[in-house]
Amino acid sequence: MRLLNVAGRAVLETPEGRTDVATASAGRFGPDPQSLYGNWAEFSAWAATAQPTGDQPGGPLLSPVPRPPQVFAVGLNYVSHAEETGLAAATGRPLTFTKFPSSIAGPDGDLVLSGDQVDWEVELVAVIGSPAHRVSPDQAWDHIAGLTAGQDFSDRAVQMAGAPPQFSLGKSFLGYGPLGPALVTPDEVPDRDDLLLTCQVNGETVQEGRSSLMIHPVAELVSELSQICPLGPGDVIFTGTPDGVGMGHTPPRYLKRGDTVVTTIQGIGTMTHRCVGGPA
Structure with a gap:
């Protein structure tokens, strides 16, 4: 479906x-x-x-999950991304934070930049379809309604401010959590555990990775989160991003007014966002 x-x-x-x-x-x-x-x-x-x-x-196409009750996000879930940031990969318990639900947006439209250090992160997003509390990894897929594409747009200046840094606010500006273009049930994708993720900025491919390279696969993330937080219908989980983000470039490269970000996940589809406001 x-x-x-x-x-x-x-x-x-x-x-x-x-x-x-x-x-x-x-x-x-x-x-x-x-x-x-x-x-x-x-x-x-x-x-x-x-x-x-x-x-x-x-x-217009809007988010297939317009008002998720809970929005979880996982950081450093690909070794390649951890290496480019100089941070340790989350090989123990998943590094979990939240994007606040007001950040959710649709798969096409304008992205209003909050500053001069806004970054891109293509992510596979899992959507919960039935309550999950303390489920095992073997049970996890039974609680997933489907998958969609997501962008974890991040204002790195806000994200990294403070000691220690606090991720959620820098990732929760209006429109910084677009989802789409569709919610796709797992039986419709080529391989629910091995999908190609790509991100292009102005036609240049800046990210390309496969979800099979996650440190914590989707089923493990659902199980781990459910041990602490009861997951409910319509909750979403951003599962992490592969390497190629702007902060990993030398020198760092961030979005600016007029840029176009195209996000594609195999079997799910493509999102397109045009950057407005912010630096030229």
Whole structure:
């Protein structure tokens, strides 16, 4: 299943076209995409047999998870990224922080830069579909609704300020957590544990990595987080980024007004964001 948020309405996307969920289900499921995660088992069973209507609901694509109750993020989850930052890889318990839910945005639009040290981080994002508390890694995928692409845009000046530095605020400016273009169920992707992630800035590929290189794979992250925090429907987990971020360049390279960031994950799709404000 591929689930879109088209102008605030839940829409299924198939090769035959798009199907408005509320209309096709005769109101059994509402139009709000966020509401579907609270009834994911019933919804996904219906979606598997729903007859495509072939219609084309119009409007902008928004985040397939517009209002996640909890937003977790994992740092230094790829050895290559840890090495480029000069920090130790998170080989013990995952290095976990949060992006506040107000940072969530859609897969296309303007990114308002908060300063002159805003960085990019392509990330695979897992979305919870059923409550998970103290689950094992073997059980974890049963609690995942699907996967989507994410960007963990980061204001490094804010992130690294203070002693010790505090990650969450520098990663939570408005629009710094875009998701999309679709929520894709694991059976729809080529290999749920080995997907290609790329990020381009102005057409130049700056990041290219595979999710199979995570130190803590998706199932392990869900299990580890669930040992402490009960995970609920619609929660999202940013799973970390491979090497190639701006702060890893010599000298560091950050986003500036007029730049275009293109984020792509194999089997999920592409997001495009244009930088406005900030330095020229």
